[in-house]
Amino acid sequence: xxxxxLQIHLAFKLVTALLAVAGSVVLLMALTRLIPGDPATxxxxxxxxxxxxxxxxxxxxxxxxxxxxxxxFFGRLVSGxxxxxVFNGRPVIALVAAALPNTVAxxxxxxxxxxxxxxxxxxxxxxxPGGRTDRLIAFLSVGFISTPSFVVSVFLLMMFxxxxxxxxxxxxxxxxxxxxxxxxxxxxxxxxxxxxxxxIARLLRASLLEVLxxxxxxxxRAYGVSEAKILIKYALKPAILPTVAVLGMGFGxxxxxxxxxxxxxxxxxxxxxxxxxxxTRNYPVVQGGVFVIVLLYVLTNLIADLSQSLLDPRERxxxxxxxxxx
Amino acid sequence: MTDVLLxxxxxxxxxRGAGHSAHIIDGVDITIGRGQSVGLVGESGSGKSTVAFxxxxxxxxxxxxxxxxAAFDGRGTKLTSAETARLRGTDIAMVFQDPMTxxxxxxxxxxxxxxxxxxxxxxxxxxxxWARAEAVLSDVGxxxxxxxxxxxxxxxxxxxxQRVVIAMALLVEPKLLIADEPTTAxxxxxxxxxxxxxxxxxxxxxxxxxxxxxSMGLIAELCDSVIVMYAGTVVENGxxxxxxxHPHHPYTRALLNCEIDPYAAFDRRQDLAxxxxxxxxxxxRPQGCIFAERCPSRHDRCSEKPPRxxxxxxxxxxxxxxxx
Amino acid sequence: MTVLHDLSRRPGGTFALFxxxxxxxxxxxxxLIAPYGPNAIAPASRFxxxxxxxxxxxxxxxxxILSRLIYGARIALGISLSVIAISLTTGVALGVAAALSSRxxxxxxxxxxxxxxxxxxxxxxxxxxxxxxxGLGNVVLLVSIVFIPHFGRVARAQTIAIRNSPFIEAERVxxxxxxxxxxxxxxxxxxxxxxxxxxxxxxxxxxxxxxxSFLGLGVRPPLASWxxxxxxxxxxxxxxxxxxxxxxxxxILATLGFALLGEALRDTLDPKLRKSL
Numbered sequence: 001x002x003x004x005x006l007q008i009h010l011a012f013k014l015v016t017a018l019l020a021v022a023g024s025v026v027l028l029m030a031l032t033r034l035i036p037g038d039p040a041t042x043x044x045x046x047x048x049x050x051x052x053x054x055x056x057x058x059x060x061x062x063x064x065x066x067x068x069x070x071x072x073f074f075g076r077l078v079s080g081x082x083x084x085x086v087f088n089g090r091p092v093i094a095l096v097a098a099a100l101p102n103t104v105a106x107x108x109x110x111x112x113x114x115x116x117x118x119x120x121x122x123x124x125x126x127x128x129p130g131g132r133t134d135r136l137i138a139f140l141s142v143g144f145i146s147t148p149s150f151v152v153s154v155f156l157l158m159m160f161x162x163x164x165x166x167x168x169x170x171x172x173x174x175x176x177x178x179x180x181x182x183x184x185x186x187x188x189x190x191x192x193x194x195x196x197x198x199x200i201a202r203l204l205r206a207s208l209l210e211v212l213x214x215x216x217x218x219x220x221r222a223y224g225v226s227e228a229k230i231l232i233k234y235a236l237k238p239a240i241l242p243t244v245a246v247l248g249m250g251f252g253x254x255x256x257x258x259x260x261x262x263x264x265x266x267x268x269x270x271x272x273x274x275x276x277x278x279x280t281r282n283y284p285v286v287q288g289g290v291f292v293i294v295l296l297y298v299l300t301n302l303i304a305d306l307s308q309s310l311l312d313p314r315e316r317x318x319x320x321x322x323x324x325x326x
Numbered sequence: 327m328t329d330v331l332l333x334x335x336x337x338x339x340x341x342r343g344a345g346h347s348a349h350i351i352d353g354v355d356i357t358i359g360r361g362q363s364v365g366l367v368g369e370s371g372s373g374k375s376t377v378a379f380x381x382x383x384x385x386x387x388x389x390x391x392x393x394x395x396a397a398f399d400g401r402g403t404k405l406t407s408a409e410t411a412r413l414r415g416t417d418i419a420m421v422f423q424d425p426m427t428x429x430x431x432x433x434x435x436x437x438x439x440x441x442x443x444x445x446x447x448x449x450x451x452x453x454x455x456w457a458r459a460e461a462v463l464s465d466v467g468x469x470x471x472x473x474x475x476x477x478x479x480x481x482x483x484x485x486x487x488q489r490v491v492i493a494m495a496l497l498v499e500p501k502l503l504i505a506d507e508p509t510t511a512x513x514x515x516x517x518x519x520x521x522x523x524x525x526x527x528x529x530x531x532x533x534x535x536x537x538x539x540x541s542m543g544l545i546a547e548l549c550d551s552v553i554v555m556y557a558g559t560v561v562e563n564g565x566x567x568x569x570x571x572h573p574h575h576p577y578t579r580a581l582l583n584c585e586i587d588p589y590a591a592f593d594r595r596q597d598l599a600x601x602x603x604x605x606x607x608x609x610x611r612p613q614g615c616i617f618a619e620r621c622p623s624r625h626d627r628c629s630e631k632p633p634r635x636x637x638x639x640x641x642x643x644x645x646x647x648x649x650x
Numbered sequence: 651m652t653v654l655h656d657l658s659r660r661p662g663g664t665f666a667l668f669x670x671x672x673x674x675x676x677x678x679x680x681x682l683i684a685p686y687g688p689n690a691i692a693p694a695s696r697f698x699x700x701x702x703x704x705x706x707x708x709x710x711x712x713x714x715i716l717s718r719l720i721y722g723a724r725i726a727l728g729i730s731l732s733v734i735a736i737s738l739t740t741g742v743a744l745g746v747a748a749a750l751s752s753r754x755x756x757x758x759x760x761x762x763x764x765x766x767x768x769x770x771x772x773x774x775x776x777x778x779x780x781x782x783x784x785g786l787g788n789v790v791l792l793v794s795i796v797f798i799p800h801f802g803r804v805a806r807a808q809t810i811a812i813r814n815s816p817f818i819e820a821e822r823v824x825x826x827x828x829x830x831x832x833x834x835x836x837x838x839x840x841x842x843x844x845x846x847x848x849x850x851x852x853x854x855x856x857x858x859x860x861x862x863s864f865l866g867l868g869v870r871p872p873l874a875s876w877x878x879x880x881x882x883x884x885x886x887x888x889x890x891x892x893x894x895x896x897x898x899x900x901x902i903l904a905t906l907g908f909a910l911l912g913e914a915l916r917d918t919l920d921p922k923l924r925k926s927l
Contacts, residue, residue: 016764
């Protein structure tokens with residue numbers, strides 16, 4: 001009985017996540033049907049012979065009702081089949097699998113960079129709130145948050161690559177050479193991380209200030225525990241929970257921003273895959289790529305949501321016992 | 327080594343806001359002897375908690391503190407934040423009012439009990455501090471102390487949390503233990519347990535105690551002497567028995583009147599006693615006697631600040647009434 | 651108005667007001683203040699540096715950058731305000747309807763919201779554009795879809811919060827129709843948060859539109875969307891940095907200005923919102 005509630009809770013979250021993914025697939029499928037004109041003809045473009053059109057219709061399921069099309073998609077998904085590239089018949093799943101690591105590497109490094117810089121900035125702001133440093137950080141934060149990442153990318157490119165020639169301009173570096181790859185990763189990471197540094201700094205600062213006003217912090221102060229220890233140990237842990245939830249959402253936005261970063265810096269990845277596919281009307285690839293991104297997004301949201309519950313001892317206890325604790 | 331642990335003369339505390347100044351504490355004298363237990367009693371807004379917080383430097387940044395003389399443990403002090411900060415967790419320990427929010431929910435009580443000792447015993451190892459904490463937890467009456475150290479605050483009831491908080495204070499072996507409304511946030515049954523525990527504590531420790539409360543009854547049980555405060559001023563102080571049985575100041579009398587005696591016969595015709603009026607605004611303190619507005623015996627002289635008088639029974643009070 | 655006064659007292663509030671007012675004026679008065687037409691091609695004066703004749707220089711087709719930026723303001727503001735208007739009305743309507751309808755309808759609408767928000771916003775916009783094609787009209791309609799759940803959820807939450815209030819019950823007992831009563835009470839409660847949300851979403855819309863145009867999937871050239879300008883600047887970065895610089899700065903000015911304005915509004919109108927938004 002004790003672990004049943006935890007399992008129920010997890011199952012509930014999982015089911016809602018799956019429903020969201022399923023819903024997005026339905027949306028994607030429906031969109032394919034909404035392509036103006038005859039979808040199959042448009043997709044095949046210049047190779048639209050009647051036989052090819054019929055074959056594609058049967059393949060994608062455009063000749064059947066939407067529901068069947070959706071089921072067929074999921075059916076094939078289980079066997080790892082996401083359709084084929086329209087032009088050269090390569091399986092979409094292979095294209096996506098090749099591109100995915102690059103994008104994930106970019107997103108993860110941007111997130112890590114944002115955390116590494118954002119958390120200390122928030123701590124400094126919360127230690128001396130209202131001071132000059134705090135105000136400076138606040139101003140810069142808003143600036144970073146609202147600036148579009150592709151503008152930052154172009155500016156960084158302009159400054160560091162073209163003018164100063166410090167960093168390489170384009171590409172992802174030679175594969176197999178980690179150093180070279182990291183070098184190429186630097187500018188895109190900086191561009192993507194900029195907005196999130198500001199966001200984390202502000203969000204965490206607000207959380208920290210709220211926690212610092214609570215009675216339990218007053219107790220610690222009354223016993224002479226140092227401000228630094230209070231901040232880094234006792235205030236940070238409760239304060240970081242709302243930030244964790246936001247980071248989950250942030251990962252999805254990062255994936256979106258990765259599209260621009262990959263195009264601008266000419267890096268291989270899911271973003272540039274989707275972009276090229278859109279321009280060449282390679283719908284199966286668009287569908288497959290977008291589906292994978294949605295999957296990742298929902299997954300990271302789920303993890304962030306759950307970790308929020310699991311990090312708080314009161315929530316943990318509540319889940320395990322199934323009852324409301326004080 | 328003198329007998330006096332804490333002595334403050336003419337303590338004044340104001341908060342400076344935007345364009346105005348709120349005078350919270352006005353000319354308070356407080357003396358606590360070694361091993362003595364002093365009570366600070368008054369209604370909400372009387373400033374009693376503020377006095378306690380001043381000793382630890384826990385007031386807000388815009389507080390202005392001044393005193394003619396202040397000395398702790400034989401050493402003079404200016405009550406600056408730097409000086410009071412030095413006393414925290416070493417010479418003075420405080421037990422706060424609400425046990426439900428006094429502990430950090432994300433850390434085990436063991437961790438917290440260890441960390442608060444570090445100021446007092448900076449050289450000891452974590453294991454040693456943990457062991458000390460465990461021992462004191464047993465002392466305050468928590469069963470399975472060893473196990474409980476690993477638990478989180480939300481796993482404890484209100485009464486148990488109050489014991490943990492009291493254990494904290496004991497762990498640092500302070501010279502002065504301040505209890506701010508130790509039973510106010512607790513149920514009646516739990517209150518009895520905590521009072522019992524504080525009693526036993528008094529017998530075992532050599533520390534002085536300062537009990538801040540609105541309940542005369544609690545102070546009567548725990549303290550040797552009492553200071554009665556109203557709106558930031560002291561109106562009467564002396565031995566508990568003297569003040570309780572022979573209150574001289576009209577406010578003290580009114581306060582005692584308000585206490586309900588659970589063992590007295592029930593009189594249907596009598597209303598619950600109250601003190602009409604409200605506490606004056608600290609930003610606009612009246613001249614003269616602070617209680618005059620609400621005092622049933624006020625007269626013309628009361629527009630001047632009343633002098634200190636000595637009662638026959640020994641306590642001192644501030645009033646114009648003759649032969650009170 | 652006291653709101654304006656409070657706004658100017660906040661840090662960044664004056665800057666925000668200034669930036670937003672400037673942008674609006676420029677957008678409205680574009681034909682009057684632009685020194686050249688936005689499409690005045692002059693192959694002889696390509697890639698010129700800023701000078702008295704061309705205050706911000708010229709682009710790869712010899713067109714005056716300043717003029718194109720001015721018309722770009724029109725596009726940025728025009729599109730974002732249209733998008734917000736559409737998604738606001740649709741979203742609020744759906745949200746209130748969801749809160750007042752049967753459980754099934756409510757669940758269905760919430761499900762739609764959840765599905766739409768399971769896509770990162772840019773990705774959804776890209777997917778929609780992939781299907782329906784780029785172009786000014788398409789961009790406005792498609793990007794609106796992305797923002798409907800924002801307003802819908804807030805409207806729904808507010809309506810739910812008060813739909814069972816005693817004063818609603820009282821009025822219903824007196825014979826008023828539920829939806830009329832709720833609408834009458836919901837509207838004042840909603841206006842504040844919705845307005846703030848709209849203001850805070852404007853920079854996001856500007857970003858998405860500029861992003862789509864930058865990728866060539868938004869407003870089609872030769873229309874002077876800042877995204878198009880940035881793309882041109884990016885393409886010809888080796889030849890001249892001015893186009894990229896100034897179009898980037900315009901975007902920053904617009905997004906920063908509206909973002910600060912939204913925040914200042916939020917803090918001024920209702921400090922309690924700080925937590926929920």
